[in-house]
Amino acid sequence: MTTLVLASASPRRRELLAQIGVDCQVSPADIDETPQAGESPQDYVCRMAREKAAAVAAAQAADVAVLAADTTVVIDDDVLGKPGDRFDALAMLARLSGRTHQVMSAVCLCRGQRREEIVVTTEVTFASLDRELCEAYLATDEPWDKAGAYGIQGLGAVLVDAINGSYSNVVGLPLAETWRLLRDFGIASGLGGGDE
Template identity: 75%
Template structure:
């Protein structure tokens, strides 16, 4: 069973390779606008489902499609990718000295079947001053990342603690992804039977 990753994220590609998965990449092009009144958990699950479905609709029936969506949530609000420096600065100031949640939904489509998982990690930021926030934004690292930071890069210095899956914060919860692939008998570096 061939696997397609419905994501252009270099971090997700790297994480999948880390667990020995062979795959092709086809990024999904969908509208990522939240619906009115939609909870953050419902939003990321819907995004993962829609990405998987969009790519699966153009794929051979012999392929499985894995999609994921990650967002940062604080006070019930979804923080997407920063639009500009002021937006990034506002996000970092809001996260400073506080605990937020990183939610990733993963969805695997195989033929008419689909399975999904939602993983939540709690991340606590150090108290950040404006100079540090501006210096971090000037590196260019935050621009393509939800919440304006990347824990796997320079953004690691902003984080005091995490509770839960580290790889989830990077963009793909590996333990849950491995189990999902194994349940569907998709080979990984540890086999594909889940047994």
């Protein structure tokens, strides 16, 4: 049976994999996540996923598979990462208010010399947010470790009017596409995970 290592500290990604029956070990990648000048949002998330996978794979045996992902919020072709402070988070929520943005995830799976990656984009439309609601949301612990300063799977669901595309992608890992990637590597089979 192939060992799968998730190159992420995100409990949400591990929970999503468990939801589809895929067991994994966790080994977070420690990389510089600063966007490069002139880098498109898609190039950025792909580079982040590749670099996370490579960093963790370097410490693993050749037969170990490493799964890495990066998710970002994109509006007006700008990448919104995790908020640095309260003012940063308020500015992000104000910018997203009443508008449609994209949540883009890149997923990279590698084992030995083989590497495959996918990119999935979901459109998310926010309700119009007033200052009181934004302040109340920022008073919770939820926004601070999430791109765009919100989490759709928690209290942040009240900020969202509609989504078009993969819900699990907005949470942090597009499940259907990730499962197909794992299946192609022989890591997931049937419905769920594990080798036959």
